[in-house]
Amino acid sequence: MKFRITGRDRRTDARTADVELAHGHVHTPVFMPVGTNATVKAVPVEDLEDMGVRIILANAYHLYLRPGTGVIGAAGGLHSFMAWKGNILTDSGGFQIFSLAPFRRIESEGVFFRSHIDGSGHALTPESVVGIQLVLGSDVMMPLDVCTPYGVPREQAISALEITTEWAVRSLAAWRRAGGGTAGGTGAGAGGTAGGAPGELFGIVQGNFYPDLRRRSAEELCAMDFPGYALGGLSVGEEFSAFIDMLGSSSGLLPAEKPRYLMGIGSPDFILAAVEAGIDLFDCVYPTRIARNALAMTRLGPLNLRLAKNERDQRPIDPECGCSTCRRFSRSYLRHMFKCKEIMGAVLATHHNLFFIQDLMAGIRRSIDAGRFSAFKHEFLDRYTRGEP
Amino acid sequence: MKFRITGRDRRTDARTADVELAHGHVHTPVFMPVGTNATVKAVPVEDLEDMGVRIILANAYHLYLRPGTGVIGAAGGLHSFMAWKGNILTDSGGFQIFSLAPFRRIESEGVFFRSHIDGSGHALTPESVVGIQLVLGSDVMMPLDVCTPYGVPREQAISALEITTEWAVRSLAAWRRAGGGTAGGTGAGAGGTAGGAPGELFGIVQGNFYPDLRRRSAEELCAMDFPGYALGGLSVGEEFSAFIDMLGSSSGLLPAEKPRYLMGIGSPDFILAAVEAGIDLFDCVYPTRIARNALAMTRLGPLNLRLAKNERDQRPIDPECGCSTCRRFSRSYLRHMFKCKEIMGAVLATHHNLFFIQDLMAGIRRSIDAGRFSAFKHEFLDRYTRGEP
Numbered sequence: 001m002k003f004r005i006t007g008r009d010r011r012t013d014a015r016t017a018d019v020e021l022a023h024g025h026v027h028t029p030v031f032m033p034v035g036t037n038a039t040v041k042a043v044p045v046e047d048l049e050d051m052g053v054r055i056i057l058a059n060a061y062h063l064y065l066r067p068g069t070g071v072i073g074a075a076g077g078l079h080s081f082m083a084w085k086g087n088i089l090t091d092s093g094g095f096q097i098f099s100l101a102p103f104r105r106i107e108s109e110g111v112f113f114r115s116h117i118d119g120s121g122h123a124l125t126p127e128s129v130v131g132i133q134l135v136l137g138s139d140v141m142m143p144l145d146v147c148t149p150y151g152v153p154r155e156q157a158i159s160a161l162e163i164t165t166e167w168a169v170r171s172l173a174a175w176r177r178a179g180g181g182t183a184g185g186t187g188a189g190a191g192g193t194a195g196g197a198p199g200e201l202f203g204i205v206q207g208n209f210y211p212d213l214r215r216r217s218a219e220e221l222c223a224m225d226f227p228g229y230a231l232g233g234l235s236v237g238e239e240f241s242a243f244i245d246m247l248g249s250s251s252g253l254l255p256a257e258k259p260r261y262l263m264g265i266g267s268p269d270f271i272l273a274a275v276e277a278g279i280d281l282f283d284c285v286y287p288t289r290i291a292r293n294a295l296a297m298t299r300l301g302p303l304n305l306r307l308a309k310n311e312r313d314q315r316p317i318d319p320e321c322g323c324s325t326c327r328r329f330s331r332s333y334l335r336h337m338f339k340c341k342e343i344m345g346a347v348l349a350t351h352h353n354l355f356f357i358q359d360l361m362a363g364i365r366r367s368i369d370a371g372r373f374s375a376f377k378h379e380f381l382d383r384y385t386r387g388e389p
Numbered sequence: 390m391k392f393r394i395t396g397r398d399r400r401t402d403a404r405t406a407d408v409e410l411a412h413g414h415v416h417t418p419v420f421m422p423v424g425t426n427a428t429v430k431a432v433p434v435e436d437l438e439d440m441g442v443r444i445i446l447a448n449a450y451h452l453y454l455r456p457g458t459g460v461i462g463a464a465g466g467l468h469s470f471m472a473w474k475g476n477i478l479t480d481s482g483g484f485q486i487f488s489l490a491p492f493r494r495i496e497s498e499g500v501f502f503r504s505h506i507d508g509s510g511h512a513l514t515p516e517s518v519v520g521i522q523l524v525l526g527s528d529v530m531m532p533l534d535v536c537t538p539y540g541v542p543r544e545q546a547i548s549a550l551e552i553t554t555e556w557a558v559r560s561l562a563a564w565r566r567a568g569g570g571t572a573g574g575t576g577a578g579a580g581g582t583a584g585g586a587p588g589e590l591f592g593i594v595q596g597n598f599y600p601d602l603r604r605r606s607a608e609e610l611c612a613m614d615f616p617g618y619a620l621g622g623l624s625v626g627e628e629f630s631a632f633i634d635m636l637g638s639s640s641g642l643l644p645a646e647k648p649r650y651l652m653g654i655g656s657p658d659f660i661l662a663a664v665e666a667g668i669d670l671f672d673c674v675y676p677t678r679i680a681r682n683a684l685a686m687t688r689l690g691p692l693n694l695r696l697a698k699n700e701r702d703q704r705p706i707d708p709e710c711g712c713s714t715c716r717r718f719s720r721s722y723l724r725h726m727f728k729c730k731e732i733m734g735a736v737l738a739t740h741h742n743l744f745f746i747q748d749l750m751a752g753i754r755r756s757i758d759a760g761r762f763s764a765f766k767h768e769f770l771d772r773y774t775r776g777e778p
Binding site: 342 | 427
């Protein structure tokens with residue numbers, strides 16, 4: 001993997017970069033649409049390509065449970081299985097085991113849990129999670145980690161941090177045994193494809209919302225020299241202010257010369273705050289999930305398409321948007337789709353929201369390269385938070 | 390409307406024709422995908438265009454109830470509302486009131502019924518149904534008719550027939566008062582658009598499964614000189630053999646120089662039998678509905694994508710199909726989509742089934758023009774009914 005910083009904002013830590021992965025270049029700051037089950041819900045892969053998406057996120061936990069690595073391996077890996085030519089980052093499952101599994105027991109060796117789908121019992125170790133992601137052929141893998149909810153006692157946060165560090169050591173060793181890191185940052189070869197060299201492996205910083213624990217976790221992980229670093233354990237019920245505090249005390253701990261990934265963040269205000277702190281990668285179900293619930297993003301704030309006020313509104317979701325939904329369909333039509341529970345409601349609204357956030361990220365990148373990120377951020381948020389869509 | 394026969398089979402009554410409607414030419418025999426609620430379920434309108442669909446069916450009953458003609462009128466008609474540039478035929482609602490409404494009372498004046506959506510009470514007359522379709526801007530309208538289930542007593546079939554004929558007279562009068570038929574078959578002008586000249590109005594033959602009643606209905610309607618004719622009252626629970634008998638005793642009663650439309654038919658065996666009898670237009674929810682239930686059409690018969698045998702099957706749904714689903718996705722992946730209840734399962738399978746039936750219709754047209762329809766039919770059905778997909 002080559003990571004090359006291409007632009008820096010004048011007043012903030014915001015930066016643009018070019019990340020060269022096995023399935024092509026990614027320009028950061030980037031938002032990765034979430035394709036949990038090997039599909040970005042309600043979005044054809046051609047549409048992702050058309051709107052310039054170069055990297056998506058999939059989930060090792062979900063795909064391990066269903067359809068299983070045997071099925072995806074038989075297809076030659078996840079790219080081939082889902083017919084996606086771009087890059088794929090796979091989350092390890094740490095967050096999902098924490099948030100979805102009806103039962104889990106974390107031990108030093110690994111985690112035992114019950115499937116949220118059928119209640120069946122499973123065990124995962126740092127090594128097996130790397131193995132799963134090798135079969136998937138992920139361009140970027142994440143190691144198994146331990147997530148904790150917002151507000152846990154310090155002792156619990158320390159315990160989670162310590163296991164996360166231990167597991168990071170073991171994950172890195174397993175990755176290196178499989179040939180990880182041997183491509184030497186050239187980005188060449190079949191990296192990230194099943195059968196080729198392994199994709200990259202990022203470290204995940206935990207520590208809950210204790211600044212000193214975040215520092216300790218970051219120091220322990222940075223000493224291991226991962227190709228990139230993530231801040232994990234967010235979107236666990238915290239307020240915006242707690243998020244901002246954590247961000248301020250954490251992002252500066254990550255090496256500036258490597259990609260920084262903030263896990264589970266996808267609303268414009270959170271993204272803008274994190275870009276300002278120097279974060280490069282984001283993922284979140286937010287834009288796609290709210291779309292399926294008829295909430296469309298506009299430059300003047302979110303718009304609930306189900307509301308009666310849209311009944312005869314001939315305007316597109318966002319008159320400033322150039323997406324194929326906004327070029328063809330009115331709020332009136334989209335409201336009708338949602339009222340009738342028509343599949344095209346979810347399809348059209350999801351397309352718009354992803355296009356909207358892609359457009360936001362492109363605007364962020366341009367503003368950084370022009371050295372005016374702060375102005376962009378304030379202009380965007382002023383309209384987004386105070387507007388009447 | 391211009392209706393020009395372009396080809397005739399040598400041994401059967403099958404024919405090809407060019408139908409010029411307000412939104413372009415339609416080559417028959419044609420299958421009209423069903424877009425009940427102003428959307429062909431799970432299919433983007435661009436995809437319909439791309440696969441060569443020139444006419445779809447929408448439903449006056451559904452659209453009258455939701456979102457209402459006020460909303461569609463405010464959008465400038467149904468084409469504009471749903472961003473569809475091709476032709477639209479709208480069913481009158483006779484079949485839906487018969488099959489969906491929890492309560493209905495048919496009187497000479499019109500029909501009183503309760504909505505299947507919210508139980509609200511409504512009255513429709515032949516005149517108001519023409520009026521609704523004028524607002525929709527349908528390219529082809531259908532008059533209000535009375536459908537009866539398979540096997541009703543003769544008296545009930547006679548009563549339905551007589552009211553259907555009375556209503557046909559009134560529908561035709563209302564249509565002519567609105568300017569219907571004045572375009573004089575030129576197909577020119579803004580016909581079929583809200584605000585332009587009205588679209589065409591077809592007569593609907595009823596008579597249940599009594600051959601003499603079908604003859605009487607056809608004679609009464611043909612005397613009125615509609616621009617086209619439909620056989621209604623099918624897909625009401627009859628066996629294939631009863632359908633074939635009705636077809637044999639009915640299709641020859643319709644004028645050869647006008648389009649013949651068989652309502653509610655969409656499986657390959659029924660379509661092939663009807664084309665052989667000289668039918669030109671078809672519509673049915675069959676291909677789209679079964680797709681949402683994971684049943685995919687192949688040249689070797691229907692394939693249930695949910696079956697375990699597909700788990701690691703890397704073949705496309707139909708190796709002979711050129712649709713975008715078959716070009717990109719395996720049975721293994723599609724099974725995974727359905728197992729996970731992912732929206733893309735319905736989207737991808739529906740695209741395939743519509744492409745499949747479009748391809749079947751194109752094959753039918755080519756075989757008729759080549760004078761070898763019977764051979765085509767037998768070859769197709771032999772593989773479709775005996776194959777192992």
